[in-house]
Amino acid sequence: MANDPREPSRSPTTGRLPAEEVAAAEVVGKDPEMVELEHRHQRFVWPITVFFLVYYLSLPILAGVSPDGMGTKVFGQFTVGYLFALSQFLMAFVVAWVYARWAAKRMDPLAADLRERLLKQQIKEKEAAE
Amino acid sequence: MSHQSLSLILFVTFVAVTLGITVWASRQTKTAADFYSAGRRITGWQNGVAISGDYMSAASFLGIAGLISLFGYDGFLYSVGWLVAYLTVLILVAELLRNSGKYTMADVLAYRMRQRPVRSAAALSTVGVSIVYLIAQMVGAGALVKLLLGLEGDAAAILAIAGVGVLMIVYVTFGGMIGTTWVQIVKAVLLMAGTLLLSFLVLAKFGFSMNKMFADAATASGKGDAFLAPGLRFTSTIELVSLGLALVLGTAGLPHILIRFYTVPTAHAARRSVIWAIGIIGSFYILTTFLGFGAAALVGHAAITKADKAGNMAGPLLAQTIGGGEGSFGGDLFLAFIAAVAFATILAVVAGLTITASSSFAHDFYANVMRRGQERDEQAEVRVARITALVIGAIAIVLASFARGQNVAFLVGLAFAVAASANLPTILFSLYWKRFNTTGAVVGILVGLFGSLLMVALGPNVMGPKGLFLKGSDPLFPLENPGIYSIPLGFLAAWLGTMLSREPASEEMYEELRVRALTGLGAEEAEVAPTRASATRPSG
Numbered sequence: 001m002a003n004d005p006r007e008p009s010r011s012p013t014t015g016r017l018p019a020e021e022v023a024a025a026e027v028v029g030k031d032p033e034m035v036e037l038e039h040r041h042q043r044f045v046w047p048i049t050v051f052f053l054v055y056y057l058s059l060p061i062l063a064g065v066s067p068d069g070m071g072t073k074v075f076g077q078f079t080v081g082y083l084f085a086l087s088q089f090l091m092a093f094v095v096a097w098v099y100a101r102w103a104a105k106r107m108d109p110l111a112a113d114l115r116e117r118l119l120k121q122q123i124k125e126k127e128a129a130e
Numbered sequence: 131m132s133h134q135s136l137s138l139i140l141f142v143t144f145v146a147v148t149l150g151i152t153v154w155a156s157r158q159t160k161t162a163a164d165f166y167s168a169g170r171r172i173t174g175w176q177n178g179v180a181i182s183g184d185y186m187s188a189a190s191f192l193g194i195a196g197l198i199s200l201f202g203y204d205g206f207l208y209s210v211g212w213l214v215a216y217l218t219v220l221i222l223v224a225e226l227l228r229n230s231g232k233y234t235m236a237d238v239l240a241y242r243m244r245q246r247p248v249r250s251a252a253a254l255s256t257v258g259v260s261i262v263y264l265i266a267q268m269v270g271a272g273a274l275v276k277l278l279l280g281l282e283g284d285a286a287a288i289l290a291i292a293g294v295g296v297l298m299i300v301y302v303t304f305g306g307m308i309g310t311t312w313v314q315i316v317k318a319v320l321l322m323a324g325t326l327l328l329s330f331l332v333l334a335k336f337g338f339s340m341n342k343m344f345a346d347a348a349t350a351s352g353k354g355d356a357f358l359a360p361g362l363r364f365t366s367t368i369e370l371v372s373l374g375l376a377l378v379l380g381t382a383g384l385p386h387i388l389i390r391f392y393t394v395p396t397a398h399a400a401r402r403s404v405i406w407a408i409g410i411i412g413s414f415y416i417l418t419t420f421l422g423f424g425a426a427a428l429v430g431h432a433a434i435t436k437a438d439k440a441g442n443m444a445g446p447l448l449a450q451t452i453g454g455g456e457g458s459f460g461g462d463l464f465l466a467f468i469a470a471v472a473f474a475t476i477l478a479v480v481a482g483l484t485i486t487a488s489s490s491f492a493h494d495f496y497a498n499v500m501r502r503g504q505e506r507d508e509q510a511e512v513r514v515a516r517i518t519a520l521v522i523g524a525i526a527i528v529l530a531s532f533a534r535g536q537n538v539a540f541l542v543g544l545a546f547a548v549a550a551s552a553n554l555p556t557i558l559f560s561l562y563w564k565r566f567n568t569t570g571a572v573v574g575i576l577v578g579l580f581g582s583l584l585m586v587a588l589g590p591n592v593m594g595p596k597g598l599f600l601k602g603s604d605p606l607f608p609l610e611n612p613g614i615y616s617i618p619l620g621f622l623a624a625w626l627g628t629m630l631s632r633e634p635a636s637e638e639m640y641e642e643l644r645v646r647a648l649t650g651l652g653a654e655e656a657e658v659a660p661t662r663a664s665a666t667r668p669s670g
Contacts, residue, residue, distance in 0.1 A: 034644075034648075034649075037648050038644060038648070045221050045222060048221060049217075049218070049222060052214065056210075056211070056214045056374070056378055057371065057374055057375070057378075059207070059210060060207065060370035060373065060374035061367060061370070061371060063204075063207065063360035063361075063364070063367075063370055064364070064365075064366060064367025064370040064371065065367055067359050067360045067361035068359070070203075071203075071355060071356070071358060071361075073358075076341035077340075077341050077348070077358060078340075078344070079203070079358045079359055081203055081359055082203065082206070085203075085207070085209075085210050086416070088210045088213070089415070089416055091214075092217055093412060095217055095221075096216070096217065096220055096404075099217075099220060099221055100401060100405055103225075103401060107648075108398065111648055111649045111650065112649075114651075115649040118645075118651050119651065
């Protein structure tokens with residue numbers, strides 16, 4: 001195909017053609033800061049995803065397998081099932097908080113740093129080309 | 131004054147206010163970026179409130195309350211799943227999506243793929259998911275108006291559905307995304323206020339003892355302690371897990387939620403907006419306990435099923451009872467207020483869904499497929515979006531007339547299953563899998579979309595003795611919610627499609643996508659607000 005029909009929205013900051021972006025990205029992809037950013041991201045998001053999915057899915061599984069157990073009253077009219085369901089809300093709030101803190105501390109500064117550096121580099125290249 | 135006229139006055143007031151906001155917003159809508167994504171000027175908390183408004187639909191307010199009031203504990207499982215779903219959005223999707231897309235869900239899917247096939251498939255699944263979601267909202271609206279006006283029979287419900295359809299078209303065609311965003315915000319505040327008030331009054335009825343509320347609900351239900359345990363609605367573990375998977379994975383594949391992240395200026399704002407949404411939505415879903423168990427104890431099974439056999443009217447009836455009962459002024463007033471809130475809820479969600487589907491069709495199909503290679507005509511694009519809104523509204527109205535009598539939360543659960551099966555695999559693979567390619571994306575979307583729709587169509591709610599058609603035969607698919615089969619099927623199809631072909635260009639662009647997604651380099655930036663002087667309306 002002579003003319004590849006993909007046209008991702010052109011970078012508004014650099015105005016570069018997609019092909020040039022790809023070439024630049026290859027280099028950036030091997031940039032130690034980018035490698036570190038990727039590493040941190042992958043190492044955090046997958047384990048925490050597995051955690052909340054397992055915690056969550058144990059609710060319908062237990063409800064299906066042991067309705068009597070879930071119906072056991074812990075105090076007053078509060079059943080194991082209701083308290084476990086409420087704990088899911090707490091879990092969601094805590095996981096969201098942990099994620100936000102992690103992202104602010106471990107991702108944001110590094111990402112901002114890398115972005116600034118790449119932006120300067122791109123502007124310099126653009127000027128050189130002109 | 132009868133509760134009919136009171137509720138009508140309140141309802142008309144609300145519609146006037148929201149339409150006023152919409153007209154005001156329409157004056158701010160000038161460019162395509164304005165129409166689709168509010169110029170990327172919405173702040174994190176505003177967007178969080180708007181996401182909550184988009185999300186807390188008739189299913190949450192009417193459907194869950196109804197399920198809990200009829201089946202007790204099992205109904206609450208919807209509340210849990212729909213909240214935890216936001217973790218999937220927050221952790222895996224929101225920020226990366228914000229950085230790599232522009233207007234629609236397909237922007238991310240098509241980033242490194244061949245545009246035409248992927249955009250066509252994505253537009254199809256966006257329209258498909260939105261229509262299934264819309265059907266549920268229309269069913270809720272129909273039941274509500276029937277109750278409000280005290281009308282009997284099918285004609286009233288169909289009239290209600292048509293009325294909502296017309297209002298929705300007005301919202302979308304005049305307001306675009308800014309108008310819709312503000313409608314969501316106003317509605318979310320009203321809904322939270324109404325629910326908090328109702329919950330407080332319910333608790334007060336029981337002397338602020340949840341214990342007494344649970345005990346009375348269990349007694350009034352006639353089911354005793356079983357009402358506080360799982361098993362009255364769902365008995366099979368497979369069915370429970372299937373529903374759970376659809377709920378927890380569906381949100382991250384809902385086009386109308388995903389495009390909300392394009393309305394904020396940065397990925398950081400996208401994160402903040404999900405955190406806000408989790409706080410608001412989580413609080414709301416905890417309160418469904420009081421709506422549901424309160425209605426079971428105070429309104430009772432017979433009165434709830436008399437108004438709507440699927441329980442959709444439990445919340446409004448609870449308000450009437452709390453206010454003093456049918457015929458009392460307080461009861462009529464409170465019923466009118468809660469009904470107006472519910473109506474606003476439905477209108478706002480319908481507007482959000484319609485604008486998403488119509489944007490996707492106009493941007494992904496009309497502009498990028500039909501008019502590819504030609505100069506971009508933003509005015510024509512917006513016009514096509516408005517026509518699409520009309521057509522989608524009409525289709526949803528017709529289909530909703532078949533789905534009357536179903537619980538709204540259950541119906542929305544189906545939309546979640548379709549979204550998780552058709553969209554989520556492609557979204558995740560696009561963002562996280564280098565090898566992923568066009569064939570995988572198209573096959574994944576189509577198999578997930580039609581696979582899940584087929585399973586619903588052959589399932590117990592459409593065919594067989596409890597369904598709509600072929601009442602004499604058994605349903606061909608055993609589960610009410612197809613998630614446990616259709617979601618893995620979508621992932622499998624996307625994987626298999628990918629392995630069948632190689633696409634070096636897609637793999638080469640993966641690095642670029644990741645750099646952009648993780649750092650925001652080259653991402654769409656917020657538009658500078660146009661000043662009055664420079665903002666000239668482009669002609670023709």
